[in-house]
Amino acid sequence: xxxxxxxxxxxxxxxxxxxxxxVLSKGRLLRWWTRIRHTIQIRNAIERxxxxxxxxxxxxxxxxHECTFWFVSAAHLRESTxxxxxxxxxxxxxxxxxxxxxxxxxxxxxRGAYAQRYLAVSxxxxxxxxxxxxxxxxxxxxxxxxxxxEVQWVWYDYWCMPQGDRTPAQKVAFNYMLQNVNYLYLGCxxxxxxxxxxxxxxxxxxxxxxxxxxxxxxxxxxxKADLWxxxxxxxxxxxxxxxxxxxxxxxxxxxxxxxxxxxxxxxxADSSRCTVAPIYNANSAICAxxxxxxxxxxxxxxxxxxxxxxxxxxxLKDKDMHLPKILTLNDEIISVLSGAPPTNSDHEKxxxxxxxxxxxxxxxxxxxx
Numbered sequence: 229x230x231x232x233x234x235x236x237x238x239x240x241x242x243x244x245x246x247x248x249x250x251v252l253s254k255g256r257l258l259r260w261w262t263r264i265r266h267t268i269q270i271r272n273a274i275e276r277x278x279x280x281x282x283x284x285x286x287x288x289x290x291x292x293h294e295c296t297f298w299f300v301s302a303a304h305l306r307e308s309t310x311x312x313x314x315x316x317x318x319x320x321x322x323x324x325x326x327x328x329x330x331x332x333x334x335x336x337x338x339r340g341a342y343a344q345r346y347l348a349v350s351x352x353x354x355x356x357x358x359x360x361x362x363x364x365x366x367x368x369x370x371x372x373x374x375x376x377x378e379v380q381w382v383w384y385d386y387w388c389m390p391q392g393d394r395t396p397a398q399k400v401a402f403n404y405m406l407q408n409v410n411y412l413y414l415g416c417x418x419x420x421x422x423x424x425x426x427x428x429x430x431x432x433x434x435x436x437x438x439x440x441x442x443x444x445x446x447x448x449x450x451x452k453a454d455l456w457x458x459x460x461x462x463x464x465x466x467x468x469x470x471x472x473x474x475x476x477x478x479x480x481x482x483x484x485x486x487x488x489x490x491x492x493x494x495x496x497a498d499s500s501r502c503t504v505a506p507i508y509n510a511n512s513a514i515c516a517x518x519x520x521x522x523x524x525x526x527x528x529x530x531x532x533x534x535x536x537x538x539x540x541x542x543x544l545k546d547k548d549m550h551l552p553k554i555l556t557l558n559d560e561i562i563s564v565l566s567g568a569p570p571t572n573s574d575h576e577k578x579x580x581x582x583x584x585x586x587x588x589x590x591x592x593x594x595x596x597x
Contacts (some may be wrong), residue, residue: 279396286404293334295408298327298388299346299381302373311363313384315391327388330381332408337415338443338564343501346416347372349384350435352426359386365421368505372419383412407549410557413438420504422514427521430534430541434550437522437530439502445566447558450524451500527554 289295298316304326313319320327336342349369353359360366373379389405390398418439426432442449504515525533531554533539534547541547 275396279400282397282400286400289331289404294331295405295411296329296331297383297405297412299330299383300327300387301325302347302379302382305366305370305382306373310366312358312360312366313387316387316389317391319387328381332411332415334411335564337411338561340415340443340501342415343417344378345380346412347376347379347382347419348412348416348435348439349382349419349421350413350432350439351384351421352423352429352432353386357392364507368421368507369419372503372505376417379417383416385409406546409435410438410550410553414441414443416501418502420502420518422504422506422510422518423508424510424514426510427514427518428538428540430539430547433522433539434530434534436502436518437525440519440523443561443565445562447562448527451502527558531555 285296298320300313300319304324316327330346332342332346347369349365351359351365355361369382369384373382390402394402413435418435420426420432420436420439426436440451442451504518506512506515521533522530531551534554535551
């Protein structure tokens with residue numbers, strides 16, 4: 229009897245202790261959860277304010293036909309020993325001047341104001357999370373920069389636009405930059421990194437067509453010079469491995485056109501902004517194919533080609549965003565450079581509301597974040 233009573237007392241005391249601990253733990257859990265909720269609410273409020281501020285800034289830029297982009301320092305690229313560069317979010321954490329904001333205006337782009345100091349790179353992504361896994365694209369960019377010391381800033385989408393999980397403000401910035409990326413390929417110098425799959429993708433072909441064009445008061449003109457090198461000499465060999473030719477000699481050939489095959493190619497004295505560097509299995513025949521497909525296409529012809537089903541794109545909304553703009557581009561350029569009012573003659577049925585700086589769309593989910 230005594231033993232049974234003793235055991236019962238111990239069990240009762242243990243249960244009471246457990247209940248007390250549960251009550252205390254529940255209180256601590258509630259306080260912990262309250263702190264977590266408060267932290268989340270503060271973070272969401274900060275992100276919402278940042279998003280609204282970004283949205284307001286981009287709306288002002290849209291009204292002025294401008295777009296602010298991030299660029300990578302060309303000096304840092306020349307000096308860096310990195311085999312590959314990380315994404316925008318990781319690169320922005322490095323500090324030390326790696327990334328810098330610069331505003332590109334539509335009118336300045338049409339007038340070629342950025343062709344000397346700014347380089348835009350057109351390339352294909354070889355993996356969704358890393359477009360340049362083996363570092364070949366970065367190596368080609370460095371070779372170009374060594375020969376073009378006047379270039380101070382480089383735009384490469386993976387380095388210069390928020391990737392992956394974006395904050396609400398980054399989503400606004402990304403969407404607006406994506407809508408106005410045309411300013412870069414129409415107004416900056418362009419390095420095309422050409423591989424065999426380049427000719428099948430919407431974005432790369434769109435960028436190539438833009439980079440071949442010369443805006444003028446009469447509209448878009450095709451290139452005035454042959455843009456192609458025999459076997460891409462001074463850039464790469466057929467194997468795709470970067471040659472180690474003397475940079476001084478390469479720079480002299482580019483800036484003076486001293487080699488017959490290099491004459492008038494990408495010199496700053498003429499209108500050519502575009503340099504094509506074949507990589508991997510691409511060669512001069514692929515370069516010639518790219519030239520034949522895009523160098524002399526009118527906006528209407530470019531629109532019809534890019535709209536076809538064999539031109540692939542990861543997100544179909546990208547086609548929906550940019551195809552209508554192509555049809556109004558010629559008249560937009562004439563209006564800006566000649567002062568004449570737009571006539572929309574290239575395609576009378578195009579939507580006149582679609583301009584180079586369209587409205588910014590922010591989802592209800594982002595606003596309530």
